[in-house]
Amino acid sequence: MNSVLFKNIIRFVLLILVQVFVFNNMNLGGYINPFVYVLFILLLPANMNKSILLILAFLTGLTIDYFGNTLGLHAAATVLLAFARPGVINMFFQNIEFVGDEEPGLNKIGLNGFLRYTFVLVLIHHSMLFILEVFSLNDFLFTLYRILLSSLTSTVVIMIIILLFSKRAK
Amino acid sequence: MRSLFAFLFKYQFFVLFVILEIISILLLVNSYSYHKSLAFNTASDISGSFYSVSSNVSDYFALKEGNEQLIDENTRLHNQNEASFLVTDTQFVFRDTLYRYLPARVVSNSVTKRSNFILINKGTLHGIQKEMGVVSTSGLAGIVIGVSKHYAYVMSMLHQNTRISARIKKNGQLVNVMWNDRSYRNGEIIDIPSHIQLEKGDTIITSGNSLIFPAGISIGTVIKQELNENKSLGKASLRFSTDFNKLQSVYVIENIMKQEQQELIEEQLDE
Numbered sequence: 001m002n003s004v005l006f007k008n009i010i011r012f013v014l015l016i017l018v019q020v021f022v023f024n025n026m027n028l029g030g031y032i033n034p035f036v037y038v039l040f041i042l043l044l045p046a047n048m049n050k051s052i053l054l055i056l057a058f059l060t061g062l063t064i065d066y067f068g069n070t071l072g073l074h075a076a077a078t079v080l081l082a083f084a085r086p087g088v089i090n091m092f093f094q095n096i097e098f099v100g101d102e103e104p105g106l107n108k109i110g111l112n113g114f115l116r117y118t119f120v121l122v123l124i125h126h127s128m129l130f131i132l133e134v135f136s137l138n139d140f141l142f143t144l145y146r147i148l149l150s151s152l153t154s155t156v157v158i159m160i161i162i163l164l165f166s167k168r169a170k
Numbered sequence: 171m172r173s174l175f176a177f178l179f180k181y182q183f184f185v186l187f188v189i190l191e192i193i194s195i196l197l198l199v200n201s202y203s204y205h206k207s208l209a210f211n212t213a214s215d216i217s218g219s220f221y222s223v224s225s226n227v228s229d230y231f232a233l234k235e236g237n238e239q240l241i242d243e244n245t246r247l248h249n250q251n252e253a254s255f256l257v258t259d260t261q262f263v264f265r266d267t268l269y270r271y272l273p274a275r276v277v278s279n280s281v282t283k284r285s286n287f288i289l290i291n292k293g294t295l296h297g298i299q300k301e302m303g304v305v306s307t308s309g310l311a312g313i314v315i316g317v318s319k320h321y322a323y324v325m326s327m328l329h330q331n332t333r334i335s336a337r338i339k340k341n342g343q344l345v346n347v348m349w350n351d352r353s354y355r356n357g358e359i360i361d362i363p364s365h366i367q368l369e370k371g372d373t374i375i376t377s378g379n380s381l382i383f384p385a386g387i388s389i390g391t392v393i394k395q396e397l398n399e400n401k402s403l404g405k406a407s408l409r410f411s412t413d414f415n416k417l418q419s420v421y422v423i424e425n426i427m428k429q430e431q432q433e434l435i436e437e438q439l440d441e
Contacts, residue, residue, distance in 0.1 A: 027282040072197030083187045
């Protein structure tokens, strides 16, 4: 089997398990919940077919929803993230050329680039997620506060994971 | 027609995005309301057995605390036992069983969302049905909204649509209790008649007016009453008796007379 496919399947399974069994049980300060499973979508090959990207995002979201009994919530947020991803990659990394199945990983776009890329997409994902979860504009400031805090937390956790698991290429 | 397909193909990325978002939001809206979530049973044996494995491990670490809670509860029950009353008390009356308690273990639980659910390890095989009440060892916990063979999904007190009919213990006034969706420890008492003064520490119990919970189950204690002069119905904050973050063993309450009660109500409505 193709190694890119294999790597991504392993990554999908691991991230879903970590999200469902570790991070879904975590609550910092009462209502901050890091969502690290988006890392799966972030690390898919940069040049992959955009429609397949959307469908993969939808299925990833549904899997998380299935375990959290929030049918449709994470699916909607993750599809939006996948929709925004090609644009964000274009905007931030115009000068970088992705060849074949290369993924926008740490080695390719650098620590600084990956941090920006992750934070912007996580912010988009979390905004959709928390606004849909409340389903009203009541108390919007509180929702905004949750979005910002959770995005920061998720980004930090994702950075820690990626630094732990990336091969140090020097 | 052909140009339509050409258009759809050209913008397939955007079209697919819109379609997937619509599907997601439809799914979400469908699972949103209390009544629809009753109809749309999302409890499943597959996710249930996944969670069982993880709770088997985490339960082990909390055994000591669980035991202490059970001892507390036993003490309370012993105090209510016939044997703990004076024999000369001729007023002691036995009533027919109205409610039956079934023990269950929590296999998954959340407190951080605005709509939280609890998954428990008893299902239709054990006689659990939708709309049964769930209480913890210390107070009210939620209402069953979905059942599979071995598991049941419980809408937690910490759900933005949960609203429980309650009573102020000291004077019997009817109020409603809901969650304030900020902290898993605190809720809100609403519809308090304006002439009622609440003190910090006043106990709030279930009213027994719904067909779900028996009367007198502790919900929480008052923290602070909000002052508002103009409105006829006031609010107060309350601290839940149940600590939802360490919920482990719960009881599901079956109301044996429920069917009879419901039939009577429906009969009256039909007329």
